[in-house]
Structure formats: C-alpha cells, structure tokens
Amino acid sequence: MRDPQARLDEAVGLALAINLNIVLSEVVPVSALKPATYLGGGAVERLAQDLADAEVSVVVMDCHLTPVQQRNLERDWKVKVIDRTGLILEIFGERARTREGQLQVELAHLNYQRSRLVRSWTHLERQRGGFGFLGGPGESQIEIDRRLIGERVARLRKELEEVKRTRHLHRQARRRVPYPIVALVGYTNAGKSSLFNTMTKAEVFAQDLLFATLDPTMRALELPSGRKIILSDTVGFVSDLPHELVAAFHATLEEVLEADVVVHVRDIAHPDTEAQKADVERVLKQELGLEEEVEHGLLEALNKIDLLDEDGLMEVRTLGSRSDSLVPVSARTGEGLDRLMRIIDERLNLARVVLEVTVPVQDGATQAWLYRRGEVLSRTDADDVVTFLVRLDQADAGRFSERREKEDAWASGPWDSLSKDEGDDSAS
DSSP: OHHHHHHHHHHHHHHHHOOOOOOOOOOOOOSSTTTTTOOOOOHHHHHHHHHTTTOOEEEEEEEEEHHHHHHHHHHHHHEEEEEEEHHHHHHHHHHHHHHHHHHHHHHHHHHHHHHHHHHSSSSGOOOOSSSSSSSSOOOBBHHHHHHHHHHHHHHHHHHHHHHHHHHHHHHHHHHTTOEEEEEEEEBBTSSHHHHHHHHHOOOOOSSSSOOOOSSEEEEEEEETTEEEEEEEEEOBOOTTOOOOHHHTHHHHHHHTTTTTTEEEETTTTTTHHHHHHHHHHHHHHTTTTTTHHHOOOOOEEEEGGGGSSSHHHHHHHHHHHHHHHHOOOEEETTHHHHHHHHHHHHHHHHHHHEEEEEEEETOOOHHHHHHHSSSSEEEEEOOOOOEEEEEEEEHOOOOOOOHHHSSSOSTOOTTTTHHHHTTOOOOO
C-alpha cells in the first residue's frame, strides 16, 4: 500500500515537471467513490471555495476520472480539471524530442481524447449539414470529431509501424556486430540517465525531475574484461502508467525485450521504493511479457545510496554483500559502479560457451578474431598450430562452428572474409 503523502509528493512532482505553479495540495480522504464527481459532495463544495480563494485555474486529480466526473467537477469548480492520465500525457508531450517520441505521444493523446468525447458536453451534439444544397441532418460534432481522430490514429499507427521496422533493422545490424545489449529500466526519477551518463561518460539530459528523458539512448561501453556492450537507457515507468502510453511506446520498450541483461535501477532512498519496484515489475511482466526474467530475479542497482543515513547505508550494503543480484551504487559519486559492471560481465558470461579451437600458426586473422570477439582462457603454442580455450557468445560460437564445417583446411585463412565484413567493430 502506497503512503498517501508520498503519492501526493509524486503528483506535485509530476505537475512541476510541466512548470505548473502549485498553490494548493492536499490528500482528500474518500470513503466511497461517487459516480458523478469521484469525491463526496462535502469535499467538492469545500474545495470549490478554497479554489476560488486561491484563484486556481487548473486542478490535477491524482486518480483516473471518467469523462462525466471530469465534466461535473469542471462545472462545479469552474476551473480546468485533468486526471493523472491527462497529466502524464502532458508531460510526455512536452518531453518528446525525436520524431518517434512525438508520434507515440500524439497517438496516446488521441486515444485518450477519443475516450473523452461523450454526449455530456452539449456542444458536441450540434449537427452540421450534409451534402447537397439543402443540407440535411448530416453528422453531429461528436461524430465528426470521432471520425477525424480515428483517421489520424490510423495514420499515426502506420507511421509507427515504419518506425518499428526501422528499429528491427537496427537490431539486426547490432546482432551482426554483435554486441550484447544491457538495458536500464526503472521508475521515473530513479537515476537511470544519471547512471547511464556516469557509466558511459555521455551527456544525456538528466535532472531531478520526473520523466526528464523519454527517448531511448544507446552508447557503447567497455566492461572490465574488455568486452564491449551496448548500454540502453529507456523511458521511466510510473505507478498507474496509462495503458494508452504503454501501447504507444511499445516500439521503444521493445529495446528491453532485446536486452541480454536487464538492470533495474531503483531509488533506494525513496520511502516508497518497494512499491515502485512492484510497479516496474508489473509493467515488465504484464505489458512486455518478461515474467520469467522477473521471477528469476533481475539485477538491481540500488541507486542514490549517497542520500541514505548511516543506518540505512549499512542495511543496504549488508543486503548487497549477501546477493550478487543487489548492487548498492551512487550515480553521483560513482560508488559501486565497478562491482555493477563486473556483475554484468559475469551474467553475460553465463550465456557464453567454451570451445577448444586449433588454428594454424600462420592464420593470424583467425587468432586476432578470437581475441577480439571472445575471452581467451588459455593458449598452447606448438610448431605449426595454436590451441585456444576460448569463451564465445552463442552467435559467435555458431558462426565459428558453421565456418569450420565448410572449411576442410585452415591454410587459406578462413576468417579473412569475416573480418572484412565486420569492419572495425565500432558500435553503430
């Protein structure tokens, strides 16, 4: 159960994220939800006077309002009323920078607006004339709005399908490299972008702000073993994340599905950290189908340990010492990042296979490829051959075995063409 005050603080933070000036904020107890106004009549009447005295122009309700409830509250309070879904959509609309992000936000917004088109607003019942000189009953305004929104939604979905195909091509290109992908996921404002910047020395926008970044960012990163990976910073989650947004951002969130390792970045100093963890895992399981990964235990980066008091810090460090799945870190100070990258390295190793490979001494291309693509565990030199014990990713091991089956001899330098195809191994 979430703490009401923490939930109110989060709602205030969401409102501040779009530069609203907060003049009133309070937790209103609700014993039973009212179909007409959500709140009880006494609360609606009391708040109407408070809002008038404070000259409030916008009220944010941290809940989901039906179209009728929203209309009735706006009538009683004589102000604009938006619910949690509308607020999050406003934030996303302001934060989206790339063309893809803007398309996704517009799609989500239109789906939300379509659900708000109800006959309770009388101006939508006015009819416009039909075809011909005499007019006729024609379409009502609500029908016109629904049709226009439907047409725009169809166009947006078509454009997003193109985005999805482009992302698929990019993923295929990365598989050909191929670098393992490590995805950072977590609640909004848990410090994912700050951690991403510290690990990769990048300059992704990071601020103490809910939904500071929306568009996914990827950078190459070298782990302690020398292995290169692609680190992905994804959009943050939030409790009661609107389904319209999850559906619209599915192409972006698919980056998580492609990841070899998922790192759940948690704000361990937040009073509702356990509830936030549950919200993130719910989205991963229900919306992205990652039940197995979540059940087996994600790698958790317990971020913001620099904000803990001495007792809290000792407790978190004790937890981290008992499990390699819990890593206390501070994106601000860099504490714990070496261990985090080492554990990521170890988890990637679990998906690798160990092969014994014999290569002619003169076949320098194959030897260089093994050092570049794998982890050489041992090397034994003889007069005319070199024997390697090497750990390779599944994809590289498959390539290697397939190539060996096709080649009867190593003298021709079987890996020359492969090396040329791969280029210089730089991340795209």
